């Protein structure tokens with residue numbers, strides 16, 4: 001570990017004195033586990049602060065600002081980009097213990113602390129007949145603070161939108177330790193700059209959220225699911241356009257390419273259509289009330305009959321689960337194609353999706369690597385999973401080449417390099433493809449104005465970092481699924 005400046009050592013001693021050893025950990029496994037996120041790039045740092053109250057957060061930031069100590073805020077550490085890794089050392093500010101959830105039924109709002117787990121918020125809303133739609137796949141683990149900081153998405157974004165669309169107000173601290181609140185328990189405001197929206201998606205670089213007011217919706221009465229098989233990836237993606245251009249508004253519209261279906265069928269053993277194998281799929285779910293849902297169902301079946309090879313609809317809960325099985329199984333089965341995965345979350349405009357499917361084929365051929373791709377087709381937000389073997393230097397070189405080609409291509413197609421995971425460390429080398437000098441300059445100016453000493457989550461978003469130079473930790477995290485291996489015939 002690099003030598004820690006004396007001033008920073010003194011700051012840590014003061015912090016310990018101020019908050020005590022229950023909240024400030026200088027060693028141990030809990031501290032080690034907060035030295036990385038789901039990307040597993042671990043960095044040494046001085047102290048883990050387990051905040052229990054707003055007061056703890058304010059006091060930590062005030063001291064950090066005074067002594068110039070880097071602070072990395074942390075929720076559950078499920079980030080896939082290294083955004084919660086303390087790359088510059090200093091203190092990790094863990095907010096997971098501040099996790100209360102209060103539902104304001106008559107206002108259709110939830111007042112939550114940042115460490116509240118997203119599935120707990122959903123369950124609390126559900127128990128009052130209300131609905132919090134954003135549903136990242138990590139929802140049983142990730143916190144609302146992390147979701148706000150990354151503007152998390154998920155499958156239901158197709159109809160409902162992302163986290164940003166449900167945040168009415170934020171309260172928290174500036175990097176200087178000053179308390180601020182942007183909005184309140186009301187639905188709109190036009191009171192100067194909207195810093196609430198600036199904080200959302202800023203990856204913990206502009207402020208620390210300690211409270212949020214979320215918008216809730218009435219719970220949809222019913223849902224209905226259909227799975228459709230297509231002849232080719234391109235045909236499946238063309239069918240997405242047709243469904244959406246016809247005015248259909250599915251809650252979920254997930255695409256699984258041929259390679260992902262291979263993982264589900266040939267590796268995990270999921271079989272969904274008799275006599276049809278290795279066909280790309282669209283999984284479509286509608287929700288709403290009875291008459292609307294009946295209308296959606298009629299139109300969707302007409303669409304599937306016209307464009308697909310075959311379709312299956314779910315008439316029971318059990319059948320719904322069966323239709324979801326390929327989507328759930330494909331990800332862990334991808335590890336039959338390599339022990340390591342680069343999970344990208346790029347976005348392409350709807351009309352470029354077919355071109356993108358062509359590019360993916362070429363990319364895999366050029367670099368001789370598999371990149372099974374699935375994702376949120378209604379948003380053009382695809383998870384391209386580049387599979388490789390970490391111990392094979394040549395495969396690492398090829399994986400790196402494939403990522404570079406991918407990032408250049410999505411920008412050339414009018415898309416962007418991240419739709420929901422954010423930039424963190426992983427995508428810093430590609431920021432200059434997605435943002436020009438003026439745009440980067442404007443973002444830097446905002447950062448400087450709000451965080452003059454640049455203490456909050458330094459090293460993220462702006463400065464290119466070479467992730468390939470650092471070995472990931474070998475550790476199993478609670479959300480790591482057991483890889484599915486291909487059974488020998």
Ligand SMILES: Cc1cc2nc3c(=O)[nH]c(=O)nc-3n(C[C@H](O)[C@H](O)[C@H](O)COP(=O)(O)OP(=O)(O)OC[C@H]3O[C@@H](n4cnc5c(N)ncnc54)[C@H](O)[C@@H]3O)c2cc1C
Pocket residue numbers: 037038072073074075076077078079080083084095114135136137138141142143144145146147148149150151152153154155203204205207208209210420421457479
């Ligand atoms: C298996 C798996 C599936 C996933 N699926 C999805 C998905 O479908 N959609 C999606 O969008 N993402 C997904 N993710 C990524 C990840 O879950 C999200 O980015 C999530 O929002 C991170 O939440 P967290 O609590 O784990 O935050 P952390 O990982 O702890 O932190 C993430 C960022 O938020 C900042 N931060 C955390 N709390 C605060 C706060 N209170 N104030 C200010 N900044 C804060 C951190 O500094 C960091 O920059 C997935 C991850 C995994 C491991």
